[in-house]
Amino acid sequence: MKKNPFILSIFSLLLLTGCWDKTELNDVSIATGIAVDKGEEKKYKLTVEVVNSSEFSKQGAEGNAPVVTFSQEGNSLSELSNKMNVGLIREVVYSHTRVLYINEEVAKEGILGFLDYLERSGHFRNDFNILITEGPASDYTKITYPVQKSPSLKVHQQIKTLLNEWGGDPHIQLTDFIEAIISKGRSPVASAIIINGDPKKGASIENNKEIEVGARVEMDGIAIFDNEKLVGKISLEDARNYLWTQNLKKTSLTIPCEDEASMENFDVRIIHSHSKLRTSYKNGKPILHVDINGEGRLQGTECRKDITKLDVFLEYEKNMEDHIKKEVTNTIQKVQEKQGVDIFGFGDALNRSQPKKFKEVENKWNEEFIKGEVEVHVDMHLLRNGIKNKSFLSDIPNAEEE
Secondary structure: OOOOHHHHHHHHHHHOOOOOOOOOHHHEEEEEEEEEEEOOOOOEEEEEEEEOHHHHOOOOOOOOOOEEEEEEEEOOHHHHHOOHHHOOOOEEEOOOOOEEEEEHHHHHHOOHHHHHHHHHOOOOOOOOEEEEEOOOHHHHHOOOOOOOOOHHHHHHHHHHHHHHHOOOOOOOOHHHHHHHHHOOOOOOEEEEEEEEEOHHHHOOHHHHHOOOOOEEEEEEEEEEEEOOEEEEEEOHHHHHHHHHOOOOOOEEEEEEOOOOOOOOEEEEEEEEEEEEEEEEEEOOEEEEEEEEEEEEEEEEEOOOOOOOOHHHHHHHHHHHHHHHHHHHHHHHHHHHHHOOOOOOOHHHHHHHHOHHHHHHHHHHHHHHHHOOEEEEEEEEEEEEOOOOOOOHHHHOOOOOOO
16 A cells, blocks of 8 residues: 555654753753751741852853852742742752752751652652751852852762762762661661851852862761661761771771870771671670771881881781771770661671571660670781882981980
């Protein structure tokens, strides 16, 4: 049968129609960060940071504010996020949100109410950082920075770089946080941040033009949750020790030459590490095992011993292992005593290896975690010692020996 070319052309045109729900870029504002505080009159105050796109253009930038923020109060983040055009001119697009700031006072009361909306909504992706703020969360959406004009994009990149270079950030995103809430063998964590300096100066355009900025956002350790509620924080150093139990990528260590009282140290760059958690029971008491292994290189030393000698090199290795063991053990015991919740995942480890045993204790796992005995085993290797073998320090007479 001969086909009618007119009918074929009409059918082809139907297939080539454009998007029926398209939105022009000129009609939208891109949100890079959102902040949640307690409202004065309503339950929440939501602040949205949107990009002033003209200031990110190499030709069109005029030195104006790189972002615009707007806040309003309500009882639901779902409603508030769709109501931002009370003050903003364009439709707000949330798919590029990089940071969710949550004020610690809101976190202490519980955050399940809006986590469900963020997970259920198709407007948010899962690749944004969850950060707990000291002071108003809205302040963090306004701290400008010379290198990265958008406050939230700056913080997002800052956290990523810190994790890759030193540790200190648990790299928790929305799905990770919700999975930890659901789990009975692990409690959620999130990064904690502070503003160093005057927030009012940091919110000024002049902050971008100063050699020493008036205010900047800094990492401040890890916020610890019991279910959905904030129960405490640990320091940045403890945050790095926490990451030793979660497969730390890279970090740098300063280790005493002799004992902890020594004023002389040697420096090690950890270039690879791997950890494994195990939980066992002995005489009815849980034993919390952490196995850490990895590799590092010597970066510098104040020690006077000759590192070309094998016994000295092995001594350095032993000092490094003892140092890591002590630090990780202290952090776990600190969390047992102060917060009393298993943020490490020892309960999950028990569930994987002995599901029947975990079933017996899952409803009281944090009580079991608190009384658990910590056993950390470290197997680290120094692979090389830089471009020099022998340190010139070993040829300098020690004043104490003269």
